[in-house]
Amino acid sequence: MVDRANKPELHVDTVADWEAWLDSDPDPSGIRLRLRKAATSRPGITYAEALDVALCFGWIDGQKQSLDADYFLQTFTPRRPRSMWSKVNIGHVTRLIEEGRMRPQGQLEIDRAKADGRWDRAYRQRDGDLPEELQEALNADPKIAEAFASQSAQNRFAMAFRVANLKRPASRASRVAEYVEMLKRGESLH
Structure with missing residues (x-):
């Protein structure tokens, strides 16, 4: 497994570029995607845009790393077979399906999660619900x-x-x- 620091950096300027990269049989060890900060006017895509596309392709976000005044790096990798789903991401993929954006790779991950129970066990982030x-x-x-x-x-x-x-x-x-x-x-x- 490639550690985060050794994952290649990917710089894209548009959502279409990010989709094309994910559609091109990417390295399964993942990448560190350069994302623009909200305050910059420099080219690039936002975290929200990147996450939507990643979920459509069955990928998931990981750790964030500072880069410079205009950009940060966000790790993205294919979803692992037993990785848990968050309620937030379930909400995102539900919306993406309704918008007709879900790709077969992403739908496959959703179907697997529903089949093995991970979908129903999705966790809530920061809302204080305890088992x-x-x-x-x-x-x-x-x-x-x-x-x-x-x-x-x-x-x-x-x-x-x-x-x-x-x-x-x-x-x-x-x-x-x-x-x-x-x-x-x-x-x-x-």
Whole structure:
């Protein structure tokens, strides 16, 4: 696997250029796409435009990296077989399908996610919804709830995400118990 720093940079000036590149049998290790910042008048495409096109082709965004005053780099790679979907991206692809923009590669990823349950287990970003098992554990012990609340947003999200994406109830209960013990010890994931 090619690490992010070694992925090639791609500079495109139009959405059509980005679509053409994705249509040209691109390197499956992905790229770092140069995107223009909102405040610049320089040529290029925006993050929102790039993400829409990527989703249409079955690709997904990754880490962002600063470049200069006018541009940043955004990693894009093909969606991995078991990668989770966010509610935000489900909303995007629903809109893209309605607009008639979805490509066969993107539809294939949607169909796979629906078939294996990832579509229904899509996670919410930043909205505070906790899996039922985790919420019950927090409700049962105010000290644990306080320890959880004192965690960084990154840690709270990671715990909720990891619990929510376990399929079996026994696995979810076990993970919650593990996190409760971790919180009792004053530890965090990151």
